[in-house]
Amino acid sequence: MIKNLLQQFNLTDTVTHYTIFGNGLINRTWVVDTVDNKYILQRINDNVFTNPAAIDENINAINQFLKCHFPEYIFTAPVFTSNHKSLIHIPGEGYFRLFEFIPDSHTYTVLENPALAFEASQQFGKFTKLLADFDSSQLKITLSGFHNLSLRYTQYTTALATSSAARLSIAQEAITIANTYVHIVETYETILANPLFKKRVTHHDTKISNVLFNSHNRGICVIDLDTVMPGYFISDVGDMMRTYLSPAGEEETDMTKIEVREPYFDAIVQGYLSQMNTELTTEEKKYFVYAGKFMIYMQALRFLTDYLNNNIYYGASYELHNLHRAINQLTLLQLLTQKEDALNKRVSVFAAQYQ
Ligand code: GN1
Numbered sequence: 562m563i564k565n566l567l568q569q570f571n572l573t574d575t576v577t578h579y580t581i582f583g584n585g586l587i588n589r590t591w592v593v594d595t596v597d598n599k600y601i602l603q604r605i606n607d608n609v610f611t612n613p614a615a616i617d618e619n620i621n622a623i624n625q626f627l628k629c630h631f632p633e634y635i636f637t638a639p640v641f642t643s644n645h646k647s648l649i650h651i652p653g654e655g656y657f658r659l660f661e662f663i664p665d666s667h668t669y670t671v672l673e674n675p676a677l678a679f680e681a682s683q684q685f686g687k688f689t690k691l692l693a694d695f696d697s698s699q700l701k702i703t704l705s706g707f708h709n710l711s712l713r714y715t716q717y718t719t720a721l722a723t724s725s726a727a728r729l730s731i732a733q734e735a736i737t738i739a740n741t742y743v744h745i746v747e748t749y750e751t752i753l754a755n756p757l758f759k760k761r762v763t764h765h766d767t768k769i770s771n772v773l774f775n776s777h778n779r780g781i782c783v784i785d786l787d788t789v790m791p792g793y794f795i796s797d798v799g800d801m802m803r804t805y806l807s808p809a810g811e812e813e814t815d816m817t818k819i820e821v822r823e824p825y826f827d828a829i830v831q832g833y834l835s836q837m838n839t840e841l842t843t844e845e846k847k848y849f850v851y852a853g854k855f856m857i858y859m860q861a862l863r864f865l866t867d868y869l870n871n872n873i874y875y876g877a878s879y880e881l882h883n884l885h886r887a888i889n890q891l892t893l894l895q896l897l898t899q900k901e902d903a904l905n906k907r908v909s910v911f912a913a914q915y916q
């Protein structure tokens with residue numbers, strides 16, 4: 562099947578090797594070696610992304626804008642087939658696209674030091690900043706309600722009302738804790754009504770493996786644009802906090818290993834402000850720590866909801882997997898909340914430095 566697919570890019574004769582690549586929960590990715598080049602092949606999960614054409618249109622629209630206004634920016638645009646298509650549908654197999662592998666680039670699945678966090682945050686800030694004059698309302702919505710915390714909360718309360726007694730009982734403690742953070746949803750609703758919060762081109766999946774680094778560990782660009790949509794900066798900064806602050810990630814089941822590391826917090830804020838300081842409003846800059854709480858709470862609710870709904874969305878390698886992931890995120894949320902005042906003070910100092 563892969564060979565048949567690559568034929569459409571006139572690559573079959575020269576493919577030497579291909580292998581599964583990366584560790585995303587949603588799409589499936591392969592790295593393909595040919596005699597003279599290297600590619601990334603990806604199948605879009607169309608149970609999740611029900612309109613793959615929307616992803617394809619977004620990435621091509623952004624590519625055109627960047628090529629025209631910032632030609633020196635390295636951007637991973639999809640390769641076109643001999644029929645001028647960048648998205649291929651194979652009935653029964655799914656939707657596929659191919660990217661050129663950027664030479665001498667590498668990614669991290671584990672964040673090794675704050676300097677990498679700074680580089681990553683700078684790249685996500687740069688991406689939004691370069692696209693400041695691109696009309697974000699032009700982008701197609703690839704996942705409706707993706708970072709809508711009110712919707713995620715409603716999905717959670719629906720799951721509470723429909724889940725089995727057995728699951729509700731097993732998850733009781735996590736549910737009790739999750740319910741104490743509902744104020745994070747209320748704050749989100751004030752943001753929606755606040756004209757000082759701007760909608761910009763937002764990546765919505767800022768984990769470290771979505772940044773390419775060069776051999777000197779400087780950031781090159783961001784990748785995985787499937788969830789690029791109009792959004793608020795709290796999505797991108799918040800998901801960096803969710804995934805960079807703790808040395809133990811969302812899969813960790815020993816909750817004592819979860820921590821909020823201040824040097825990583827500083828790196829995220831400084832990296833982002835190095836690009837976005839003049840774009841963000843003074844009001845928005847008050848919400849850096851909130852951004853972390855917003856994304857961590859949303860992910861906790863999504864994992865907990867999935868556990869209550871019999872693990873229908875995220876994969877689960879054992880029955881309690883999504884419950885453990887939810888408890889992990891609630892633990893991180895508690896630790897971040899404890900440091901909130903101290904961290905907010907650091908943001909004000911950094912914002913003043915970048916004036
Ligand atoms: C999913 O597939 P992956 O790992 O890039 C999810 C994110 C979650 C993440 C949690 C489309 O991302 O929102 O934060 O899992 N993406 C989608 O690991 O639901």
Ligand code: MG
Nearest residue numbers: 585587766785
């Ligand atoms: Mg992703």
